[in-house]
Amino acid sequence: MMDLLTLTVLLLSGISLTLPLLQLTKFKIVSAYILASVLALSLFLIVIYGLNPVQNQLSPSLLASDTLGSFFAAIAIGVTLFVTLASIDYIRTPNTAIYYSLLGFTALGMLLLSFSKDLLMLFVSWELMSFPTYVLAGIDKKRRSNEAAVKYGIIGAMSSAIILYAISIAYGIAGSTQISDVVRALSARHDIIVAVSILLFVAGFGFKMSIVPFHMWIPDAYEGAPATVSTLFAAATKKSGFVAAIRVLLAMTTVYAVTNNTFFTVSNILAVLALLTMTLGNVAALTQRSITRLLAYSSIAQAGYILVGFVPFAVSPLSYDAQIGLTGSLFHILNHAVMKGSAFLVAAAVLLKLRRADLDSYNGLAKRMPIASFTLAISLFALAGIPPLNGFWSKLYIFLSVASGPYLWLAIAGVLNSAFSLGYYAWIVKRMYLDEPEKPDRVDEPLSFVIIFAVLTALIIGIGIFPQVFINFITGAVNSFI
Amino acid sequence: MILSMLIFLPIAFSPVVYLVTRFSKKIGILLSVFLSFFILLLSAYVFTGVYLNPPQPNNYSYAERFSWISYGPVTVDYFVGADGLSSPLVLLSALLTLLVVLGSRELIEKSEPEYYSLLFVFEGAIMGVFLSLDLVFFYIFWELVLIPMFFFIGLWGGSRKKYAAMKFIIFTFVGSTVMLLGFLYVYLVSPVHSFDIPDLAGQVPGGLQLIPLILTFLGFGVKLPVFPFHTWLPDAHVEAPSPISVLLAGVLLKMGGYGFLRISLGLFPQASSQYAVYFIVLAVFSMFYAAFVAMLQKDLKRMVAYTSINHMGFVMLGAFAAAASGSVLGIGGALLQMFTHGLAIGSLFMLTGYIQHQAGTREISLLRGLRNLMPRTAILLVLGSWAAMALPPFASFLAEFMVIAAAVAAYSWSAISVLVPVITAGYFLWMVKRTVLSKAEVSEIHDMSLLDMLSFLLYLAPLVIVLVFSFLITDPLTPVAQFLMGLR
Numbered sequence: 001m002m003d004l005l006t007l008t009v010l011l012l013s014g015i016s017l018t019l020p021l022l023q024l025t026k027f028k029i030v031s032a033y034i035l036a037s038v039l040a041l042s043l044f045l046i047v048i049y050g051l052n053p054v055q056n057q058l059s060p061s062l063l064a065s066d067t068l069g070s071f072f073a074a075i076a077i078g079v080t081l082f083v084t085l086a087s088i089d090y091i092r093t094p095n096t097a098i099y100y101s102l103l104g105f106t107a108l109g110m111l112l113l114s115f116s117k118d119l120l121m122l123f124v125s126w127e128l129m130s131f132p133t134y135v136l137a138g139i140d141k142k143r144r145s146n147e148a149a150v151k152y153g154i155i156g157a158m159s160s161a162i163i164l165y166a167i168s169i170a171y172g173i174a175g176s177t178q179i180s181d182v183v184r185a186l187s188a189r190h191d192i193i194v195a196v197s198i199l200l201f202v203a204g205f206g207f208k209m210s211i212v213p214f215h216m217w218i219p220d221a222y223e224g225a226p227a228t229v230s231t232l233f234a235a236a237t238k239k240s241g242f243v244a245a246i247r248v249l250l251a252m253t254t255v256y257a258v259t260n261n262t263f264f265t266v267s268n269i270l271a272v273l274a275l276l277t278m279t280l281g282n283v284a285a286l287t288q289r290s291i292t293r294l295l296a297y298s299s300i301a302q303a304g305y306i307l308v309g310f311v312p313f314a315v316s317p318l319s320y321d322a323q324i325g326l327t328g329s330l331f332h333i334l335n336h337a338v339m340k341g342s343a344f345l346v347a348a349a350v351l352l353k354l355r356r357a358d359l360d361s362y363n364g365l366a367k368r369m370p371i372a373s374f375t376l377a378i379s380l381f382a383l384a385g386i387p388p389l390n391g392f393w394s395k396l397y398i399f400l401s402v403a404s405g406p407y408l409w410l411a412i413a414g415v416l417n418s419a420f421s422l423g424y425y426a427w428i429v430k431r432m433y434l435d436e437p438e439k440p441d442r443v444d445e446p447l448s449f450v451i452i453f454a455v456l457t458a459l460i461i462g463i464g465i466f467p468q469v470f471i472n473f474i475t476g477a478v479n480s481f482i
Numbered sequence: 483m484i485l486s487m488l489i490f491l492p493i494a495f496s497p498v499v500y501l502v503t504r505f506s507k508k509i510g511i512l513l514s515v516f517l518s519f520f521i522l523l524l525s526a527y528v529f530t531g532v533y534l535n536p537p538q539p540n541n542y543s544y545a546e547r548f549s550w551i552s553y554g555p556v557t558v559d560y561f562v563g564a565d566g567l568s569s570p571l572v573l574l575s576a577l578l579t580l581l582v583v584l585g586s587r588e589l590i591e592k593s594e595p596e597y598y599s600l601l602f603v604f605e606g607a608i609m610g611v612f613l614s615l616d617l618v619f620f621y622i623f624w625e626l627v628l629i630p631m632f633f634f635i636g637l638w639g640g641s642r643k644k645y646a647a648m649k650f651i652i653f654t655f656v657g658s659t660v661m662l663l664g665f666l667y668v669y670l671v672s673p674v675h676s677f678d679i680p681d682l683a684g685q686v687p688g689g690l691q692l693i694p695l696i697l698t699f700l701g702f703g704v705k706l707p708v709f710p711f712h713t714w715l716p717d718a719h720v721e722a723p724s725p726i727s728v729l730l731a732g733v734l735l736k737m738g739g740y741g742f743l744r745i746s747l748g749l750f751p752q753a754s755s756q757y758a759v760y761f762i763v764l765a766v767f768s769m770f771y772a773a774f775v776a777m778l779q780k781d782l783k784r785m786v787a788y789t790s791i792n793h794m795g796f797v798m799l800g801a802f803a804a805a806a807s808g809s810v811l812g813i814g815g816a817l818l819q820m821f822t823h824g825l826a827i828g829s830l831f832m833l834t835g836y837i838q839h840q841a842g843t844r845e846i847s848l849l850r851g852l853r854n855l856m857p858r859t860a861i862l863l864v865l866g867s868w869a870a871m872a873l874p875p876f877a878s879f880l881a882e883f884m885v886i887a888a889a890v891a892a893y894s895w896s897a898i899s900v901l902v903p904v905i906t907a908g909y910f911l912w913m914v915k916r917t918v919l920s921k922a923e924v925s926e927i928h929d930m931s932l933l934d935m936l937s938f939l940l941y942l943a944p945l946v947i948v949l950v951f952s953f954l955i956t957d958p959l960t961p962v963a964q965f966l967m968g969l970r
Contacts (some may be wrong), residue, residue, distance in 0.1 A: 386628070387625050404670035411663060415660060419660070430644060433636065434643070434644050468551050
């Protein structure tokens with residue numbers, strides 16, 4: 001009997017490899033439905049696997065068998081599923097089957113990355129995830145889109161190179177690429193080369209996580225890429241940066257403080273990065289004129305909140321605060337995937353129907369596209385952390401984890417940032433509901449989008465009202481890691 | 483079960499109200515009247531229950547408790563209960579919602595389905611604020627109140643409605659997130675590690691109370707509002723339609739006062755008592771400031787709005803005077819002031835709506851000869867002004883008397899606050915002289931119907947009843963007040 005993880009990997013790789021064959025037939029669009037059903041099945045399988053992880057038979061030395069992996073894999077696959085469904089109406093390209101095959105490969109890459117426990121495996125799946133997205137960003141073959149794709153490709157290649165360099169240093173010290181061995185070997189030494197390796201990892205993963213100062217490419221790429229692909233970036237591939245950071249970086253902090261210097265500690269570095277990331281993201285978002293750029297900066301700010309939850313873990317990994325913080329961060333990663341996915345897909349629907357992405361096109365949208373407007377309003381309120389929506393609970397956990405002890409200032413900064421962010425979120429709601437539209441006609445909303453909106457809104461409200469179920473699963477993931 | 487019904491029945495019925503009102507306005511409004519009347523009956527039942535059997539100190543009647551999040555290190559319970567402090571406010575909210583539904587019939591003329599359904603979301607959320615005994619749920623309902631209010635101001639407001647709605651939501655949201663930080667701090671520093679208000683009472687270490695007291699003060703102070711966090715209020719009131727002003731002044735501001743009594747005094751008693759003098763100074767200053775600014779207003783509604791700030795200052799003064807002196811009079815006075823202010827100012831706001839509707843303006847200088855032009859409105863305006871001036875036979879008199887007595891017991895110099903009702907009486911009389919007693923310049927303005935006039939009895943009659951039978955409110959409050967004073 002094959003275990004479910006192996007089954008999912010085989011299923012996804014098999015389907016991604018064969019989908020391009022449909023390009024030769026007349027039924028290219030069928031590929032979307034095939035991929036969607038396979039992704040739905042994979043999502044189901046991976047959640048079942050996460051509830052009771054057994055030793056995987058694929059490669060026990062390269063892939064972990066834990067709930068943490070399945071948590072991230074489930075988010076990645078779930079988001080890809082929604083992106084696939086939204087693409088059916090959205091994407092107009094002659095290479096339809098190729099597009100869906102690339103989506104499948106990205107999902108596979110994220111799946112493998114979530115479970116990686118070996119640095120080489122991590123790197124290979126990182127590339128498997130990244131390469132298709134370079135193509136996806138440029139699938140429109142428009143000038144803007146191409147520019148975004150090239151920019152994203154170059155930055156992506158650079159971050160891969162940085163990670164590879166960090167891995168090579170780590171291998172040089174440890175003589176092994178197993179993450180657990182590397183962590184043990186690095187912890188035995190206290191010299192500059194170890195610090196360099198850690199900082200390189202931070203930088204490499206930081207590009208994907210959209211941590212300031214590695215965030216410059218995000219707004220351009222999100223704006224230039226087709227909106228469905230931006231959804232994938234913001235809600236899924238970004239999360240893979242976090243799982244890599246959790247597996248590698250947080251594991252290191254359990255045994256090693258970068259130097260003996262009391263100021264230059266991992267927790268201080270994380271705290272400062274978190275502060276910079278959320279503040280810069282929020283301040284920059286306030287001045288944006290286009291919805292995709294605004295959401296991109298808001299996405300950067302949200303990465304800052306997630307990072308806040310890592311700080312108490314870096315201080316003392318076995319404390320209560322660390323557990324609360326990590327639970328909050330993982331929960332926020334899930335919530336952010338749902339909220340930001342929902343917001344980006346509304347942007348996609350508006351782009352599709354009105355052919356515009358500037359904020360002025362959202363004036364009076366509630367009269368023209370009521371369902372999309374309601375979805376966007378709910379997801380923006382959730383992003384701002386208004387209860388009882390899902391974003392509230394995860395932020396509660398995150399800020400709770402740092403509200404006592406030396407990082408109270410970080411909690412205050414986070415809460416103020418959160419309050420500040422309502423300034424631009426509520427501004428969009430104001431545009432949609434209080435302002436008058438330029439043209440008062442009713443725009444019809446595609447059925448596929450309406451279904452996606454209904455599911456995502458139900459998730460935002462449902463997770464908000466019944467957070468217990470998800471917290472149980474996340475606590476399982478956190479415990480499997482600690 | 484009954485308290486959950488008070489919270490969730492209105493919320494659950496709000497989509498029904500929406501659909502019915504879309505189908506037919508008449509039936510929708512009728513349904514709204516019945517629904518809000520039913521909620522009023524439920525609250526009256528709770529109020530009577532609490533009056534007849536006041537719960538033991540730090541205990542609550544009709545309490546319900548379910549574990550909401552219990553896995554992992556954080557536990558959050560859904561925990562509601564009523565006592566002598568919350569039951570009058572619940573009754574007040576239900577009564578005002580009914581009155582607002584009655585008043586909106588005439589004054590709200592667009593998007594009725596959305597309006598009435600949001601009204602019930604608001605009612606459920608506000609009940610949740612007064613009944614929650616868990617800080618997280620308290621915060622959830624606290625924020626839930628914002629969303630309907632944002633749309634009320636933004637969609638049904640006057641010419642600068644968008645500005646007012648944004649200002650309102652940003653001010654109150656910033657205040658309440660900081661308040662949440664205070665709650666988190668309390669959770670972490672208290673040895674019980676709990677969000678339950680009864681469990682936390684007396685458990686927050688004395689030396690660590692000042693930080694959460696200040697953090698939560700920002701949340702309550704913005705809602706109350708107290709100088710310097712008050713600037714959103716005149717804008718919100720002036721732009722909001724009159725029935726919504728009634729809710730804003732009558733119910734929403736009470737959240738701040740309730741927060742002072744329940745949380746500042748209940749969870750941080752030592753710090754409240756030790757630093758009470760700063761809060762008293764701020765409250766007195768805020769009262770004088772608002773009274774003087776109210777005097778200068780040209781717009782009748784803006785004047786009433788500033789009076790609201792001036793009256794709510796008494797609530798804060800009463801709460802912290804009690805904390806400083808240990809006198810239960812302050813708590814009783816604060817609660818009575820909240821109750822009477824809701825009705826007195828509520829009636830005045832509703833009247834400004836009728837005046838605007840009938841005369842087309844709210845400018846005090848343009849409203850002349852109301853005595854002859856709209857006698858019914860004029861009578862009510864005079865009676866409402868009496869109530870706002872704290873003249874007997876209205877219970878506002880008793881409330882302000884109790885607060886001032888407690889303030890004098892705390893610090894004799896705070897007797898200066900006696901001058902505030904004098905100033906208030908001054909500008910109200912001046913307003914009445916200019917509007918009611920002056921000579922009319924135009925001749926045909928229609929007056930409100932007799933039925934509408936009689937509905938104002940529901941505002942004014944309870945004020946008289948509470949003055950005569952003040953024990954209705956103070957008796958069940960006594961154990962709560964004594965418990966709060968015992969914590970100091």
